[in-house]
Amino acid sequence: MGVLVSGQGTNLRALVRASEDPAYPARVVAVGANRVGCPALEAARQLGIPAQAFPISANSGSAVIRDSSLAAWLLQQGCELLVLAGYDRILTAPLIDAFPERILNIHNSLLPSFAGTMRAVEEALEYGVKITGCTVHLVDAKRVDGGPIVLQAAVRVEDDDTPNSLLERIHQEEWRILPEAVGLVASGRLRVEGRVVRSVHR
């Protein structure tokens, strides 16, 4: 798999940890970022994984051009599956077309609640929900956070939660379900029917 990152790389580490098990059906072979110097890139390099930033510079132009280079590089590295692990950019056609039905994203809410926002944890607290969580879904071209759902995990909201304390517990669940979802997709054990994802073997 290729992994796209923007931040600290904690989900990336969870994927690398999972793939240390010889029985796990995928390996991280490339890490891309939209920013030079993001900590996750440095973490990837320290783990010996090819890692590269693809910023949009004043003269290199648009997101589409960036995504073309990124897609070409990921394919060159041997990626057959793409995981967005806290990647904060919307993908354009060249990337989506390079990995048809093979792109996974993680969102820190129980979709469809709090879709399409980078502030999902804050918005859940402001709304006053008592249960939130996280969602791993396939990325489709139509809607941000709208693709078929692979796995979800629920997290209880406590009365004294701050965005940070709640996010920390959601992260714990993300580090569990993201590698699990990647394993299901990589081993071909999922069937996508319209927008419903089912297991082939139980």
Added chain:
Amino acid sequence: MGVLVSGQGTNLRALVRASEDPAYPARVVAVGANRVGCPALEAARQLGIPAQAFPISANSGSAVIRDSSLAAWLLQQGCELLVLAGYDRILTAPLIDAFPERILNIHNSLLPSFAGTMRAVEEALEYGVKITGCTVHLVDAKRVDGGPIVLQAAVRVEDDDTPNSLLERIHQEEWRILPEAVGLVASGRLRVEGRVVRSVHR
């Protein structure tokens, strides 16, 4: 409490069961329905609880007129709190004004997902969520299913779930959290801050 029903009365039974505990801070003193002959009304009568239907007939007019009569009758019976237990009508002003911040509703989804629909369980399955559940919330005049949330419970969706099998597991959780939420409100142990509900004592 007064309880409004439209269907089988299983949530009503859960409330009556809870109130058999002497330590429980509320009792069911009246059951109203929008339909003559709904099974929940008959169940209430068998339990010895004053029960009455308030249908809208051709010559008795509107939902507002119905809700005025219903509110007057509930207050006469001594209700201080109103619980919508599978009541499938939207309340109008006379009822909402009679029980300010003292009306609880239960919805069979994890709000804000699948709000404002009677088909929340079907829609959750069609959307392909892996976790759904139920929500007890205060009713406010502004939005259907939009009031401050008191309690939620999560229910896992299984690959082979039908609307009926999923609804059955959601019901189990409803019968648990609805009496619990009523107990919290009746004992004055909740504080509503904007749209966030917190416990006063833990």
